[in-house]
Amino acid sequence: MKDALVVGTGVVGTSVGLALRAHGVRVYLRDADPAAAKIASCLGAGTAADPPGAVDLAVVAVPPALVPGVLVRLQGEGAARHYTDVASVRARPQQEAAALACDSARYVGGHPMAGSERSGPLAARADLFDRCNWVLTPTADTRTDTLNAALELVAICGAVPVLMEADAHDRAVGLVSHAPHLMASLVAALLERGEERMVSLAGPGVRDLTRTAAGDPDLWVDVLGANALVVADLLEELSEGLEDAVAGLRAMGAADEDKRSSGARVVGDLLRRGRAGRARIPAGPGAVPKRYEEVTVVIGGRPGELARLFTDASRAGADVEDVRLEHAAGRPGGLVRLSVPGDRREVLMTALHNGGWRHR
Incomplete structure (x- = not known):
């Protein structure tokens, strides 16, 4: 992929631009709000201008209800060789695009399972999609090279591709x-x-x-x-x-x-x-869900105590999935809650006991 057009410079569209630019792809930005496109450009997500000709891929990053109209307009002006979007629903945009005579052969729906409760380009990150699932919903009409262009986008953004039918998605x-x-x-x-x-x-x-x-x-x-x-x-x-x-x-x-x-x-x-x-929720894309249990450890306020706890847990072979700290009011230290796979809980507790830690 040499160049791309991102239409919509909210958190997802701008993050797509940042990820593409980090891999040397020329990115052109377009938004109904010129100020948003300018902010995204200043952040390094691309150039707030129309491309001189057809780009390799157009990414439509607008709300689901606007996707069909934007898609048809882009195809009408010959903006790109291939098209995708990032809408969080799939069936209705694809149905409405087909009703508007969209060229479905050169379009594949997409939805990266990542985002932020914040909105706008200032919330964007180049690593927003790292290891997240990115659903693609090709149809019987989708050309192979169009699907490959979308798969390349997913790979550049560091995500994991998942192919599904629109209704199942x-x-x-x-x-x-x-x-x-x-x-x-x-x-x-x-x-x-x-x-x-x-x-x-x-x-x-x-x-x-x-x-x-x-x-x-x-x-x-x-x-x-x-x-x-x-x-x-x-x-x-x-x-x-x-x-x-x-x-x-x-x-x-x-x-x-x-x-x-x-x-x-x-x-x-x-x-x-x-x-x-x-x-049942997996730890990450493609991971097998594990059963996690919590071990609570009491720590004081001495420097390096938290680091020593993590070192002891690592030596015990306990893969710590999550850590929560709860400070004790009015005194140093507090509680550290470690989430570990259920089959490593007893091993960790034995190691902590031998290391002199107070735990429950």
Whole structure:
């Protein structure tokens, strides 16, 4: 790939430009907002100008509802030899593009499973797509060289290509992205109504849970509208679980001991199923999901203590997947929570005991 045109200089489009430029590809930028294109250009994502002729690949990085119209206009002006996009829904844009007589042979839909709750070019990073899944949805009409151009883009951006049908993709992202985003927004909406003193107690758990709720509402209305029925079905399933949880909690608060026991079983079952579902999430693209367990270690405030802990964990052969630090109020040190594969938990605990660490 020698040159490319990126249309739309938000966080994803600008990140695509930065990744391409890092590999020596000439990139031309276009945006309905000239100021956004200029910022992306100043960041090094490309030149805010139209290319002198047809480029190797045009990347359409606009909201899903705008993709068909932009795609057809680009093809009408002969902007590129091949075309792709980065929309987070696939079926409707492809159907609408076909209805507008788009040349489907030279277009393949795409969706990098990466992004940010922040928007705009200033949130872009050249490494945004490193090791992320990048879905491509070729059809029977897609030319081989067009698919290869999109695969080259994925490779340059450091992502992992995943080929899927458009409908299957939309069902998948509904499950792992769109419905969770709405649930994060529902929890965050509770915080909006909470008293300031209550909200001030929020810690990393609720921040992690509601991170995606900070996204652009207008953009998400567009995304959810293009996948509305899939997401509605998933939320209906969630509502059944919420009803069970409410009934179980009310029973746990009852005076009758049998009711309390029954409610505890319902809530406990929900928590266990949630833990099992969380364990199915792979550590990375192509990885086999592992079961992780947490080991909590008490540390003091001495210099180098955290480094010594990591060294001891490494010598024990414990692959630490995640680390959370919790400082103790009013005194140095605190707790370090290490997430490790379940089959290494006992080994790590033995090593920590032998190293004189206090753990639980």
